Amino acid sequence: MSSVYCSNSAASLLDCSYNSLSAITSCGDLNRAGVICLDACDDGNLRLSGSSAEYAGRVEICIESYWTSLCDQNWDLKDAQVACRELGYSPYGAMPTYGCYTEGQLSFGITSINCTGSENALLNCSHSNPVYIV
Numbered sequence: 001m002s003s004v005y006c007s008n009s010a011a012s013l014l015d016c017s018y019n020s021l022s023a024i025t026s027c028g029d030l031n032r033a034g035v036i037c038l039d040a041c042d043d044g045n046l047r048l049s050g051s052s053a054e055y056a057g058r059v060e061i062c063i064e065s066y067w068t069s070l071c072d073q074n075w076d077l078k079d080a081q082v083a084c085r086e087l088g089y090s091p092y093g094a095m096p097t098y099g100c101y102t103e104g105q106l107s108f109g110i111t112s113i114n115c116t117g118s119e120n121a122l123l124n125c126s127h128s129n130p131v132y133i134v
Contacts, residue, residue, distance in 0.1 A: 005018070038067060040065070041062035042062060043065065046083060046086050048087065055089060056097075059083055059122075060109075061110065068107055069107070070110060072112060074112070075096050077094060077095075077096055078115045079122070080094040081094040081115070081117050082121070082124075083122055085120060086120065091117070110128055111127070113126070
C-alpha cells in the first residue's frame with residue numbers, strides 16, 4: 001500500500017485511496033508509515049500522566065478536544081487541591097509538585113492558574129487564555 005489518502009469519513013485504511021502493492025518496488029525505512037494515537041477527550045477533562053501511581057503525575061487538561069499540559073510557575077497548594085478535588089481525590093492530601101513527570105510532555109493548554117482552593121474544577125480558577133505551543 002503506498003500513497004495513502006484518507007478522508008475524515010474513512011472507517012478503515014481499506015476505505016482510503018491508495019496505490020496497490022504491485023506499484024511498489026521498495027519501501028525504505030524512512031518511508032514506513034507510523035502513527036501516534038492520542039486519547040479522545042472532552043473539553044475541561046483532567047488527568048494525571050507520567051507516573052506509575054494513579055494519584056500522582058503531570059496535570060493534563062483537555063482543551064479544544066486535545067490533551068494539553070499545564071504550565072504554571074506559581075502552581076501552589078490551592079491549585080493542587082482543586083486538581084485533586086476534580087479528579088475525585090481528597091483536597092486535604094494534595095501536595096503540589098514542580099518539574100516532575102516531564103517525559104512525553106504535550107503542548108501547553110492554559111497557563112498561570114490561580115485558584116482560591118474552593119473551586120470544583122481548574123477551569124473555574126482564573127487562568128490565561130489557551131496558548132498552543134507546538
